[in-house]
Amino acid sequence: xxxxxxxxxxxxxxxxxxxxxxxxxxxxxxxxxxxxxxxxxxxxxxxxxxxxxxxxxxxxxxxxxxxxxxxxxxxxxxxxxxxxxxxxxxxxxxxxxxxxxxxxxxxxxxxxxxxxxxxxxxxxxxxxxxxxxxxxxxxxxxxxxxxxxxxxxxxxxxxxxxxxxxxxxxxxxxxxxxxxxxxxxxxxxxxxxxxxxxxxxxxxxxxxxxxxxxxxxxxxxxxxxxxxxxxxxxxxxxxxxxxxxx
Ligand SMILES: Nc1ncnc2c1ncn2[C@@H]1O[C@H](COP(=O)(O)OP(=O)(O)OP(=O)(O)O)[C@@H](O)[C@H]1O
Numbered sequence: 001x002x003x004x005x006x007x008x009x010x011x012x013x014x015x016x017x018x019x020x021x022x023x024x025x026x027x028x029x030x031x032x033x034x035x036x037x038x039x040x041x042x043x044x045x046x047x048x049x050x051x052x053x054x055x056x057x058x059x060x061x062x063x064x065x066x067x068x069x070x071x072x073x074x075x076x077x078x079x080x081x082x083x084x085x086x087x088x089x090x091x092x093x094x095x096x097x098x099x100x101x102x103x104x105x106x107x108x109x110x111x112x113x114x115x116x117x118x119x120x121x122x123x124x125x126x127x128x129x130x131x132x133x134x135x136x137x138x139x140x141x142x143x144x145x146x147x148x149x150x151x152x153x154x155x156x157x158x159x160x161x162x163x164x165x166x167x168x169x170x171x172x173x174x175x176x177x178x179x180x181x182x183x184x185x186x187x188x189x190x191x192x193x194x195x196x197x198x199x200x201x202x203x204x205x206x207x208x209x210x211x212x213x214x215x216x217x218x219x220x221x222x223x224x225x226x227x228x229x230x231x232x233x234x235x236x237x238x239x240x241x242x243x244x245x246x
Contacts, residue, residue: 001028003066003140003172004049009058011041011048018044020196021058026140031166031173031186035206036193037215042176043073045193046144049174066140069133069171071126073144079118085128086113095135103131107161122149126158134165141165143175155179159186180216 005025011018019041026032034042047053048060050070077083089100104110107127112120120128126146133141146162147155159182166173184190190206192198198211206212 001063002026002061003028003063004174005061006048006055007059009048009055009060011044011053012056013044013053017195019048019193022193022197024049024191024197026172026174028139029166029170029172030188031163031175032189032191033187034174034176034191034193035178035180035212035216036198040194042193043144046070046142046174046176050142063139067136067138069136069138069141071129071133071141071143071146073148073176075129077117083117084113085109085115085117085120088117088128089132089135093135099135100131103134104128106134106165107131123154123158126150127161130158130161130165134169138169138171140172140174143173145176145178147177147179155182 002025006022009022009024010020022045024045034045036042044053048055049062050068051062085104086097086100089095089103095103101110101113104113107130109124109127109131112124112128115124117125117128126148130143130146133143141162143162147158150158162173162175163186165171184203184207187203189200190203191200192206192209192212192215194211194215198215199206199209201209
């Protein structure tokens, strides 16, 4: 079942066209990852999908009653306004202590309940954000670079946790990631953005698409090496990876 979809969607922000003519959809249980250079509109796409920015053109559909667990790319916590993890997890919606404890336990962060938000490490902060998303009982997690600031083991652990949560809850996962090697192994589909959708498809298809190579070259942290495989088809002259594979 389709949870979120757009047709020919464009978004202008402060006179700048951040996204143009984007066709997108995600179905129940899918893991879809968005890749693209800085400023290519990845965060804007997520914000449009969750309803935080309005499309200036085209259509956007959300399944009625869709529950979204959103983790933003940046969340500034003012250290002069102390707020505990327990309080943070009750905003904007009140949650019971039992629900909060269960969510924190599920993300492996039970010990953080009484800590101050500004005092959390990068990994603790990201887990707390994920706990907050989990409290929404989401049909879809929308995660904007959920491993920001984490070291490699920390980020691998967080991706494992996301995968487990998807498995347990059946929720779809839509995320932005710069960690292409992870993207390549963990996603059902990858969308490569550069103001518009450059190419999309299964990870191996995107990795071999000329548009993707033009943006990321071959120095993709092993992504291409990981997916170097025998082709029994040709990409010659292919301008849209999706045509032959999706
Ligand atoms: N409020 C705004 N007003 C004007 N321009 C904006 C606004 N927000 C974003 N932009 C511009 O829109 C473009 C897309 O921004 P966006 O944050 O979606 O990119 P991104 O792909 O998520 O980038 P990054 O990888 O650096 O996080 C950028 O050129 C950005 O400068």
